[in-house]
Amino acid sequence: MAGHSHWAGIKHKKGKADKQRSKIFSKLSKEITVAAKLGDKDPAMNARLRSAIQTARSANMPKDNIERAIVKSSVNTGTNFENLRYEGFGPENVAVIVETLTDNKNRTASSVRTIFQKAGGSLGTQGSASHNFNQKGVIKVNKDEISDEEILELAIESGADECVTKEEFHEIQCSVNEIYNVKKNLEKKINNFISTEIEWISLNSIKVSKEQEENLIEFFETLEDNDDVQNIFSNVELNNN
Numbered sequence: 001m002a003g004h005s006h007w008a009g010i011k012h013k014k015g016k017a018d019k020q021r022s023k024i025f026s027k028l029s030k031e032i033t034v035a036a037k038l039g040d041k042d043p044a045m046n047a048r049l050r051s052a053i054q055t056a057r058s059a060n061m062p063k064d065n066i067e068r069a070i071v072k073s074s075v076n077t078g079t080n081f082e083n084l085r086y087e088g089f090g091p092e093n094v095a096v097i098v099e100t101l102t103d104n105k106n107r108t109a110s111s112v113r114t115i116f117q118k119a120g121g122s123l124g125t126q127g128s129a130s131h132n133f134n135q136k137g138v139i140k141v142n143k144d145e146i147s148d149e150e151i152l153e154l155a156i157e158s159g160a161d162e163c164v165t166k167e168e169f170h171e172i173q174c175s176v177n178e179i180y181n182v183k184k185n186l187e188k189k190i191n192n193f194i195s196t197e198i199e200w201i202s203l204n205s206i207k208v209s210k211e212q213e214e215n216l217i218e219f220f221e222t223l224e225d226n227d228d229v230q231n232i233f234s235n236v237e238l239n240n241n
Helices: 008-014 021-038 047-058 063-075 105-118 148-157 176-186 210-224
Strands: 082-089 095-102 122-124 133-142 162-165 169-174 195-202 229-234
Touching (some): 021 047, 021 063, 021 095, 021 229, 047 195, 082 105, 148 169, 148 176, 169 176, 176 195, 195 229, 210 229
Antiparallel strands (some): 082 122, 095 229, 162 169
16 A cells, blocks of 8 residues: 555455445445435446446446436435535544545544544644645556556546556546546546546555554444445555565
């Protein structure tokens, strides 16, 4: 996880994927429902919905689940979800950003604050932790889809800021405002994407001891178990082992 800050990027390495599959599907379904509710039901006409569906497929979410989530957007017309961000400092004083999707912000705020406090951390005001990060559009592509040379050339042509080839995937970074334009250009040659997300990438990662790391992983997992929490970012550098 060196140099990266998205908790979702390493949780699979920790052997949690199978255990949390239903939880992951639930959160992906919620994003699909909200994306379909806010825009067109046709993924071709709705970039957020198209990206949410592609992410769900990458997570091996069944087609029926995806279709049900889209239908749900028309059924639950009285439920309004909000994207809310919480910032603070967790165990070992690491900077943490928590992104949520909720229909009850009082419930979510109370739950997130309690999790931070029980772990010995504290929630702060907006901006208290985010100054430790850059917000970027991050598009991930499986290495089987395209070669290292081709993705670099395509990323440059598509208007991306950076393209990094990692062990299992290519990661294309761009400005937040350009993410769907860049994605549209990439789609001309790439059919399958792992994910398309706005991520908070730490400016300076901090290292912790093995014992401290275990405390942090427990904290991140407790946050992730909350149904309203969609994404967690921190400036700690965790091992992949």
